[in-house]
Amino acid sequence: MSTAALQRLIDPESLILFDGAMGTMLYAKGVFINQCYDELNVRAPDLVRDVHRAYVKAGAEVLETNSFGANRLKLAQFGLQAQTRELNKRAAELAREAADEGREVLVAGAVGPLGVRLEPYGSTSAEEAQAIFREQMEGLKAGGADLFILETFSDLHEIGQAILAARAVDPAMPIVAQMTIGADGHTPYGATPEDVARALDRFGADVIGLNCSVGPQTILEAVEKMVPLTRKKISAQPNAGMPRDVGGRSMYMASAEYMAEYARHLVQAGAKVVGGCCGTTPEHIHSMCVGIRPLSPRFARTGGSSQITVGATPVEREKPRTADVPAIPLAERSHWGAKIADGRFVTSVEIVPPRGVDASRMLTDVGLLKKAGVDAVNVPDGPRAQSRMGALLTSVLIEQQVGIETVTHYACRDRNLLGMLSDLLGAAAVGIRNLLLITGDPPKMGPYPSATAVFDIDAIGLTNLVRNLNHGRDPGDNSIGTGTKFVIGVGVNPAPIDLEHELKRFAWKVEAGAEFAVTQPVFDASQLENFLRRTEGARVPIVAGIWPLVSVRNAEFLANEVPGVSVPTSVIERMRKASDKSKEHAVAEGIAIAREMLARVQGSVQGVQVSAPFGKVELALEVFGDTLTAPSVAS
Numbered sequence: 116m117s118t119a120a121l122q123r124l125i126d127p128e129s130l131i132l133f134d135g136a137m138g139t140m141l142y143a144k145g146v147f148i149n150q151c152y153d154e155l156n157v158r159a160p161d162l163v164r165d166v167h168r169a170y171v172k173a174g175a176e177v178l179e180t181n182s183f184g185a186n187r188l189k190l191a192q193f194g195l196q197a198q199t200r201e202l203n204k205r206a207a208e209l210a211r212e213a214a215d216e217g218r219e220v221l222v223a224g225a226v227g228p229l230g231v232r233l234e235p236y237g238s239t240s241a242e243e244a245q246a247i248f249r250e251q252m253e254g255l256k257a258g259g260a261d262l263f264i265l266e267t268f269s270d271l272h273e274i275g276q277a278i279l280a281a282r283a284v285d286p287a288m289p290i291v292a293q294m295t296i297g298a299d300g301h302t303p304y305g306a307t308p309e310d311v312a313r314a315l316d317r318f319g320a321d322v323i324g325l326n327c328s329v330g331p332q333t334i335l336e337a338v339e340k341m342v343p344l345t346r347k348k349i350s351a352q353p354n355a356g357m358p359r360d361v362g363g364r365s366m367y368m369a370s371a372e373y374m375a376e377y378a379r380h381l382v383q384a385g386a387k388v389v390g391g392c393c394g395t396t397p398e399h400i401h402s403m404c405v406g407i408r409p410l411s412p413r414f415a416r417t418g419g420s421s422q423i424t425v426g427a428t429p430v431e432r433e434k435p436r437t438a439d440v441p442a443i444p445l446a447e448r449s450h451w452g453a454k455i456a457d458g459r460f461v462t463s464v465e466i467v468p469p470r471g472v473d474a475s476r477m478l479t480d481v482g483l484l485k486k487a488g489v490d491a492v493n494v495p496d497g498p499r500a501q502s503r504m505g506a507l508l509t510s511v512l513i514e515q516q517v518g519i520e521t522v523t524h525y526a527c528r529d530r531n532l533l534g535m536l537s538d539l540l541g542a543a544a545v546g547i548r549n550l551l552l553i554t555g556d557p558p559k560m561g562p563y564p565s566a567t568a569v570f571d572i573d574a575i576g577l578t579n580l581v582r583n584l585n586h587g588r589d590p591g592d593n594s595i596g597t598g599t600k601f602v603i604g605v606g607v608n609p610a611p612i613d614l615e616h617e618l619k620r621f622a623w624k625v626e627a628g629a630e631f632a633v634t635q636p637v638f639d640a641s642q643l644e645n646f647l648r649r650t651e652g653a654r655v656p657i658v659a660g661i662w663p664l665v666s667v668r669n670a671e672f673l674a675n676e677v678p679g680v681s682v683p684t685s686v687i688e689r690m691r692k693a694s695d696k697s698k699e700h701a702v703a704e705g706i707a708i709a710r711e712m713l714a715r716v717q718g719s720v721q722g723v724q725v726s727a728p729f730g731k732v733e734l735a736l737e738v739f740g741d742t743l744t745a746p747s748v749a750s
Contacts (some may be wrong), residue, residue, distance in 0.1 A: 118324055120176070120219040121261060123290055125321055127348055130382060130407060133177045133223070133264075133390025134170035135400045140182075141166065143396075151193040153185035155245065156205040163206075167213030171220055173397035174404030178214050179264055180206040184228040186251045200254040209256025218711070223264040223291065225548045226277060226509060233273050235627060236532075236576030236590065241276050248280035262289040266352070267327045267392075269303040280317045291350055291388065292320035295328040298357075301335055303533065305591025308337035312344040324350030327392040330357055330369055331377035335384060342385035352385040353377070355394030360647030371399045375406030382410050440587035443600050445630060449548035451491050451520050452602035453510075453723075455631050455656050461722030462743060463522055463658070464735045465493035468504035474512055480732040485519040487736050488743040491549060493633075493724050496524040497556075507542050522604060522724075523547055525577070528555030532571040532580075532590060539584060543599040551604040551633055552577045556678065575623045582628025605629040607657070609646035610639060610681035618649055629655050633724050635679045636662035638686050638708070640715040647719055656721035661713055663725070663734050664705030667694040709738045717742070723727065 123129040141152055144162055154165050163181045170178060174744050184202050187196045195202065207224055214220035229247060231239050252263060263281045268274040274292055281290050294311045296302055302311065308325070315323035323345065325334050331353040338351050354678035356369030362460065378389050389407065391399050398631040454461045469477055481492055492513055496506035510521035525540070530538065542550075555576045572580070580590055587598040605624040621632070637643045637659050664670045667690040674682035686708060693704035705728075713723055723742075727735040736743075 120221050121289065122200070124177070124262065124388075125348070126220060127346065127387065129387065131176055131388045132174060132400070132404055132407065133350075133352060133388065134167075134173075134175035134179055135391035135395030135397065136393050137163075137166055137179065137181050137183070138420045139394055140169070140396060151184075151190070151195060153190065153202050153206070154193065154195060154198075156181055156202050156209060157198075160205070160209055164209045164213055167210050168216065169397040170400055171213055171217040173401040175400050175489075177221045177223050177244055177262075177390070178210045179225040179266075180210045180255060180258075180260065181225070182206040182251070182255060183225050183266070184230075185254075186226070186229055187247050188229050188231060188608060189227075199250055200257070203251050203254030204258035207255045207260045211259035221261040222259060223262050224252060224258075224260030226251055226255070226263060226265050226281075228268050228270070228273055228466050232532075232572045232576050233270065233276065233581040234576075236572045238573055240462065243274075244273060244276040245280045246282070248277045249284055252281055252284045256284055256288070260288075262291065264291040264292075264293070265320075266293040267295045268293070271302070271304075271306055271311070274315070275318045275319040276456065277321055282319070287576055289321045290319075291322040291324070292318070293326040293350060293352065294335055295326045296325055296333065298329055298333060300333060302591070305589055305593045308340040309344055311337075316345040316347050320347065322350050322388055324352070324386065324388065326350075326352035326390075327354055330354055331374060331381065335377060335380050338381060338386050339384050348388060349386045350388035350390075351381045352388075352390040354392045355396075355399060362711055369394065369399075371396075371402035374399045375402035378403040379410065382407050404586035406643055440598050442585045442598055445602065448600040448602050449520060451522065451549045452630070454490065455602070458656075458721065460717070460742075461490045461658060462488075462739065463491040464489050464722045464732060465491050465495060465724055465726045466496060466732065467727075467730060468506065468509040472504070474504065474509070476582075477509075477730075478512065478516055479726070480730065481513050481517045481519060483732055483736070486572060487739075489519070489713045489736075489739075491520040491522050493522045493551070494524060496526040496553070497529065502672060507547065510542075510547055511545055520549060521547070522549040522551050524551045524553055526553050526555030527570055527572055527574060527577055529569060530571075531569050531672075534569075535571075535577065535580065536589060538593070539581065539599070539601075543584070543601065547599055549602045549604065550581060551606060552581060552629075553606045572605070574605060575620065575627050578603060578624055578627035578629055585628075603628055603630045604658075605632050607632040607646075608635045608679040609637065610635070610642040611679065614646075614649075621650065622653060625653065631656045631658060631721070634657045634660045635681075636660040636673065636726065637712055637716065638662070638680075638682045641680065643716055644719065657719075658722040658724050659712075659716045659720045661709050661723050661725045661738060663709040663728055663738050664690055664701075665728050665734070666698065666701045666705075667691040670729065671707070706734060706737050710740060711740060713740075713742065 138441055168177050185202045187199045192195045210222040214222050228538045231237055233239050233244050265277045294302055332350050334353040381389055446453040494506045494510050506523050510523040513521050552574050581601050581603050584599040589595050607621050608617050670682050670687045670690040673680045694701040725735040725738045
């Protein structure tokens with residue numbers, strides 16, 4: 116480690132040149148993208164070392180380790196989580212070997228985001244995130260890293276935890292903290308360059324800046340906004356332009372000369388740390404080195420003339436959080452919400468959206484439910500990973516053409532955070548009010564096992580998101596003006612394999628903003644009663660799921676192939692005896708079991724959701740009996 120080089124890195128006036136892309140170079144050497152690039156540190160070290168050497172030769176003064184995705188969570192996708200420390204240590208050692216062949220070249224331990232959402236939008240706590248970051252950083256420090264570079268982060272909360280972890284590993288090691296922005300100049304979660312500058316300054320990073328996602332022009336515009344807001348050194352490491360599809364491959368089109376020109380513009384705008392991200396090569400870095408050389412006085416303060424404090428106090432406070440607007444009272448958001456708010460018993464029937472585009476039969480069936488006096492229709496969102504008409508648009512059809520409210524299931528599986536936000540804002544605009552927020556069944560359950568899932572956030576995070584929308588804020592704490600009017604429901608399983616875990620998740624959902632909960636189908640009332648006892652005083656109104664069985668095969672399927680459903684042996688035996696007689700006897704027995712369950716739980720819950728097996732709404736209506744005409748009040 117060079118003390119003079121480290122001093123130049125922290126010195127606010129010294130210009131520093133980082134290297135360029137590692138992944139781009141490894142891909143060019145024939146490493147396919149479905150491989151773990153971090154594993155190359157032990158499997159093909161010469162490939163990695165040669166890339167580092169090329170950047171040293173090009174004039175880079177800081178080498179980033181090949182460890183961007185080498186955290187425990189991402190390595191687990193390749194079964195390599197047990198090698199986290201080894202892969203990071205080796206990454207730093209390889210960069211160190213190449214750096215020592217140059218003159219005063221530093222090694223930056225590269226750390227990327229975890230790839231999961233942190234609380235309150237995900238299930239990973241801040242403490243867990245810090246522990247994962249620390250494990251990676253300890254390996255990088257052990258391998259000889261001189262500083263940490265935290266790069267391509269989208270979430271200010273997450274990078275804040277990474278900075279805390281870095282300080283815990285070594286309070287004296289400098290930290291370069293970089294967020295990523297899109298073509299609109301905002302992070303994926305809506306933070307502006309000004310927000311980024313204030314937050315990273317407040318978090319105590321030594322160098323703050325931006326990298327990846329976009330080309331140098333957008334980064335330049337953002338840097339110009341950041342410079343006036345902080346005394347910290349600003350860094351900028353753009354991609355080589357925006358990728359374009361060329362013969363089926365993503366190609367970065369910005370030339371080395373173009374990157375050199377913008378490197379000069381970035382320095383003139385106030386950036387003192389420049390380099391390249393995706394698509395940049397040693398040729399780009401060499402051109403940038405030549406381009407910025409006339410702008411750098413190259414003076415190195417090797418004595419004690421400049422006192423630089425690592426993690427200095429920020430010069431400006433972070434932008435205050437957008438204030439909540441008062442949420443519309445629950446009783447005023449929908450008929451369903453009004454009955455829940457008043458403590459009245461609610462009734463609903465779950466129907467399954469059609470497989471194709473013809474919704475006429477479904478709408479006819481829903482008309483029967485309205486005529487019978489059912490309060491709402493539950494519309495599932497791709498249950499068991501089946502492809503059906505979308506729940507949101509199905510709900511719009513039902514509400515507009517039949518005139519009965521829906522409880523729309525909305526799953527995290529198929530959409531990223533931005534897609535969810537867009538869906539929900541649109542749903543609010545067309546009048547959808549009642550939501551049941553669920554994580555969603557994994558695609559491998561359905562007939563399309565090669566389909567991929569998103570799971571940007573889980574049901575707890577989605578509940579937080581919708582609660583914030585009701586208060587006029589988006590996930591980036593930006594105002595959306597008038598708040599939405601959603602009635603927030605969540606799913607709950609009273610008979611899970613791990614009850615303690617389910618109780619914790621339910622408590623988190625309530626804390627996140629849930630206003631009612633719908634259970635999985637209940638076939639054992641004692642399990643539901645135990646769940647209600649365990650959550651007494653700390654729960655929202657419960658709507659019990661009731662499923663009228665139609666055959667013993669139906670009962671066995673639910674018991675063995677549907678996650679979260681528990682069917683007692685005694686119920687299966689009752690259905691087997693009835694099925695042995697006839698189909699009609701089996702259906703009658705299933706309805707009898709469902710009616711018994713409804714009668715037993717009716718005084719303990721605030722409503723029921725009765726499923727219509729195989730789309731037969733008449734069976735669901737038989738279960739209700741006189742409940743629809745003389746609803747009970749929950750105790």
